Amino acid sequence: MTPPHIALVEDDDALRDDILMPWLLAHGFHCDGFGSAAALRGAMQKAPYDIVILDVGLPDANGFELARELHRTMRIGIVMLTSRDATTDRVRGLNEGADAYLAKPVDLDELVATLHSVLRRLRPEPLVDNVWQLTVGGWCLVAPNGRRIALNVAERKVLGLLMEVPGAVVPRADMAAALSEDIYDFDPHRLEMMVHRLRSKIADATGEALPLRTVRGTGYVMMT
Template sequence: MKHIVVVEDNEDLLDEVLFHLGRQAAYQVSGARDGRELDACLAARPADVVVLDLGLPGEDGLTIARRLRDQPGLGIVMLTARGGLEDRVTGLETGADAYLVKPVDMRELVAVVDSVLRRLPPREEEPEEGWVFYPARWQVRSPGGTLQTLTAAENRVLQVLAEAAGQTVPRHQLASVQGKPALDFDYRRLESTISRLRRKLDAGDGESPVRAARGQGYAFIDRIRIKP
């Protein structure tokens, strides 16, 4: 679940923005009225996107954006009454990924937050607990922390193998996820996909966790977590 923090000193507007963003099932939302409350929110849980007013009491929004902009995996959406060209340019140069002028339609705000989230690189995670597979991103992370991007075919095959980790998956089942009936499928395509996938998952010592079971199919023999 993505964590969205809204920083706004107008409590009515803050409540309205939190209400509309909070209706999105994929979001957990938090509110802050100034920079100190924002820092407390971020200390409790890192944010994926900060929706930031500029005219805040104490530390202003531009100053906050400057110190947040180097945090990896964090998007900044400025939501402010300052609509002049110079204000927008300054906001974007300061580190904002998007700049919206009040009053804003809440549907547009939700769409912009969604768009910023899609453009963000995945947040770096500790390389622990074996392999991590991100099917929605078409990516897999090795135990050593190496992130590999997959093709659509590789992603489909790995999803089946990951869901059955430790067990052999028949070749016809792997063929079926490629979108064609097993009887009509050219199994050379599957072998090619498996070969590319094994090279990407090579742990560096020539040993891939994808192993062939002769005459049966393939298995992912290591532990792997599946995450959104």
């Protein structure tokens, strides 16, 4: 599946280039950054986007008016990201066509989860009920109860290996090779801590325990 293509329209260079874009890239999004409405319009003449993350206070446009323009002229997801968090502003943004309205400072995990939520509307995918599965190019894990959690690069690699061969043991060496270019320089405790954090993260987000079992001295297995 083609990675979701995101346009990030934010005139704060540090926030856009140093914080938001690296986080989105690390979670599987193809992201282009723009500092103005004019730059966005120019780029959209050359390539389509799945979602626009849009600041309200742009130097050359009103973000609410731009959201209305995008909503009326194309099929695209719109996530407004702004320091204006008054209820009236939030309601206006949603009325102008935004799929979501997030206030700064934004929680980065919430931003990623919101983008996946918007993508589900834009790219509906057939899912099998009552099983654990990866979707959206492997960047999102779906629990049997339908709840989803966005994955970072390392989590995606590890779960991809495990879910490719359900019921079979994946050796620690194979997982280390996926996470490092030099497995001999890879700290095995890093893998153990990552699996521990991943289990906790998934349980907190989905309310279900990931059926991942440790095979002592060998590796891990995803139970079916």
